[in-house]
Amino acid sequence: MPVGSPAPWSYILIRFLFKFVLKVFYGTIVVENPEFVPPTGSPCIVCANHSNSLTDALLLVASIPSKRRNMLRLTAKATQFGHKTFTSWLIESAGTVPIKRKKDYVEGDVDNSDAMLKLMEALETGDAVCMFPEGMSRYHPTIATLKTGVARLVSDVLSRNRDKPDFEISILTCSITYMHRQHWRSDVLVTFHEPLLFTPKSHPELLSPVNFNQIRTLTNEIEEKIISGTFTAPSWDLIRISKLASRMYAPLGTQMTLGDHVRSTRAFLEAFKSVNKTVEDEQDTVITDLLRLRNDLKVYQDELAHWGVKDDRIRRPLRMRVIAARFFVRLCWGSALLTLSLPGLLLWLPIFITTFYAVHNFKKTGPIFDTWDEIAQYKLIYGLFSGLCVWFGAVMLTWPIASISLFGVPALMWMSLRWMEDAVAALRACAALARLMVVGRLSLQSMGERRSDLYSRVMDVGVNVLNLPDEPERYFLAAGGQEKGRVRGRWQSGAKYFSLKRRRKRDWNETLRLYDKVDYPEEE
Secondary structure: OOOOOOOOHHHHHHHHHHHHHHHHHOOEEEEEOHHHOOOOOOOEEEEEOOOOOHHHHHHHHHHOOOOOOOOEEOEEEHHHOOOOOHHHHHHHHOOOEEEOOHHHOOOOOOOOHHHHHHHHHHHHHOOEEEEOOOOOOOOOOOOOOOOOHHHHHHHHHHHHOOOOOOOOEEEEEEEEEEOOOOOOOOEEEEEEOOOEEEOOOOOHHHOOOOOHHHHHHHHHHHHHHHHOOOOOOOOHHHHHHHHHHHHHHOOOOOOOOHHHHHHHHHHHHHHHHOOOOOOOOOOOHHHHHHHHHHHHHHHHHHHHHHHOOOHHHHHOOOOHHHHHHHHHHHHHHHHHHHHHHHHHHHHHHHHHHHHHHHHHHHHHHOOHHHHHHHHHHHHHHHHHHHHHHHHHHHHHHOHHHHHHHHHHHHHHHHHHHHHHHHHHHHHHHHHHHHHHHHHOHHHHHHHHHHHHHHHHHHHHHHHHHOOOOOOHHHHHHHHHHOOOOOOOOHHHHHOOOOOOOOOOOOOOOOOOOOOOOOOOOOOO
16 A cells, blocks of 8 residues: 655655745634545545645645645646746755646657656655646636646556556545735635545546546546536636625625635626627526626726725715714824834834835746736745744844744734734724715715615625525524634634634735735736
8 A cells, every 4th residue: 555755854844834924924814624535545646726826835734634634745847947046946956846837848859758747756655746737827717728638648558557446546636715815815725535546446437558548537527526626717807897796795794704705705706707798598597687787887897996985984984074074093003004004013023025126027038927926825825934034144143042032932923913913904994984074075975876886786695696694694603713813712703803813804915015905917
């Protein structure tokens, strides 16, 4: 029986460092169904959508429980190997297998036979191999048509072990959903799906010589599983208005998990994708209503973005006196928290400057679809490097009390980040309230009337067309949504405002910004 390869020390170090960095960069990382991960020694191919470059791989490494799987062997494009950079060292030292892509070798033939042999040998040893069947990472709303490499690898491994009818290999599909992939303190959902199991005895159709239709059928099954847990759409606009519909259906404050939020948004997205821009059969009232709702939601979201307010501010209208009073309270509270965090923010300043400079220069190297998927990667790597330098420098400068500063500096930086996060949230609310006063009572009243009509139509589609619960606030509370993210325990769940571990968000769309992030960059 395979037992799996031992994890090298460099892999263990990388997993430890980036688990920490990912938890600092992202506000909440929710992992669903980790029990589906096959144990160490069971040959497994982990497949996921690929929209955030190296960050996707690091996220999978951090999300797979180390007690269940000691190592995940990664694959990466061959052009990232052999450079004198931290990224190149990071990839190579983790035992990553280089894969050549046709787009990187236009003038010559691409031969990945050695790489495939290494992967097959790793699987026969009992290792888990990570592959991204889209073939490339890109900043795009649509998941690319999957390549057949994973299915062909399964076929080759089964064929090499045809004399072992009980030899088993599995495909573990995973859906990664970023609320805002490149923004600090945004949220991520990692959903593992039930693995697909294969043996030479149960799947003789995959033994060589194999019919390519069988390979394509398996690839389509993998694609359906990955797509079932995340967003894919022909345009960013569809995702944008689907998120608005989901927020109207389950308004701000609904205690629902990130997984439930993603699934409700996806339900609206699939409905809006099913209608064309023009309706040929106007007798089909469902399709006609969906199209009109989609268009009206876009107009409403554009108006919200124009004024810089979120839907909840229109849902619960406030008198100008109340707006002014809340503005003053939020301003005072945000200023107090910001003042409290200032000493620690001085330690964060070199990190912010380093990552900003690196990302600013990197954006100039290519179009959005080919560069924006690597922004989070740059922030993570440069943030880690500069953060270690700040920590080391602070310890050296306080050498007489190094035993205290060794732990005190990271603790101060974390508390300052938490205070700043809450300060930014308070000041963001303050800015939104100020914009409400600029909009004026009559415009707010007009938007409120339009929203009331949209809300009734969204609920009608959600309940009667998509079969979503008719009382979302009660349903998701009863379903366990009171434990948002991974906040556990009665005391923490009852803490209404401050948590040492993470911000108790009311809105999964929240980032570390002074405004609500709802738009996406336009393609160049």
